Amino acid sequence: MMAIRELKVCLLGDTGVGKSSIVCRFVQDHFDHNISPTIGASFMTKTVPCGNELHKFLIWDTAGQERFHSLAPMYYRGSAAAVIVYDITKQDSFHTLKKWVKELKEHGPENIVMAIAGNKCDLSDIREVPLKDAKEYAESIGAVVVETSAKNAINIEELFQGIKWGIADLYAPQSSVPETNVPGRKDTVKVVRVKAL
Numbered sequence: 001m002m003a004i005r006e007l008k009v010c011l012l013g014d015t016g017v018g019k020s021s022i023v024c025r026f027v028q029d030h031f032d033h034n035i036s037p038t039i040g041a042s043f044m045t046k047t048v049p050c051g052n053e054l055h056k057f058l059i060w061d062t063a064g065q066e067r068f069h070s071l072a073p074m075y076y077r078g079s080a081a082a083v084i085v086y087d088i089t090k091q092d093s094f095h096t097l098k099k100w101v102k103e104l105k106e107h108g109p110e111n112i113v114m115a116i117a118g119n120k121c122d123l124s125d126i127r128e129v130p131l132k133d134a135k136e137y138a139e140s141i142g143a144v145v146v147e148t149s150a151k152n153a154i155n156i157e158e159l160f161q162g163i164k165w166g167i168a169d170l171y172a173p174q175s176s177v178p179e180t181n182v183p184g185r186k187d188t189v190k191v192v193r194v195k196a197l
């Protein structure tokens, strides 16, 4: 019997920082220079083996444009983790990240795991946000931080790995739901839903 652990994750951050590109790199190992801005939100999943379990990431990629801001609570509510993304070449996007953290602390699930991604680290020659600033800030709010490049596939796996460990720490005593049969699979799987309490 294989256990499937479902991890609901949402991505937040300014428009153009590379949220969709990070998800696309993680799920499809693909990068598109001409990717369009997200409208509303988009949903993708990726299942990865982990020991004798399967971990299924349920990923909500939100739209960063201001006009979609009010939709975000629908996606961060019930999330076990939030990946908050900024662009290392845009100081403004780091400021927006701090606003998202504030919103999550005020209105998000109490124990949500926060991971900060400083994306576009392939452009470090035009960097505006020093890694030191991001590290200090992340430490002050108890978040994980990593610089990523969706373009060059740097630290994308590590980012999602970090989330998994952050969640595992919080949810060590697990409650399980009844066993279910997954269509297309011969063996029985146990689905464990991991949600913020």
Ligand SMILES: Nc1nc2c(ncn2[C@@H]2O[C@H](COP(=O)(O)OP(=O)(O)OP(=O)(O)O)[C@@H](O)[C@H]2O)c(=O)[nH]1
Pocket: 013, 014, 015, 016, 017, 018, 019, 020, 021, 022, 032, 033, 034, 035, 036, 037, 038, 039, 062, 063, 064, 065, 119, 120, 121, 122, 123, 148, 149, 150, 151, 152
């Ligand atoms: N150089 C570089 N460009 C990137 C990287 N990630 C994304 N981009 C580019 O940045 C632009 C915006 O990327 P998106 O993934 O659409 O950004 P987003 O945060 O999802 O934007 P919204 O959907 O509007 O919220 C695109 O032109 C991408 O090709 C990266 O790691 N390096």
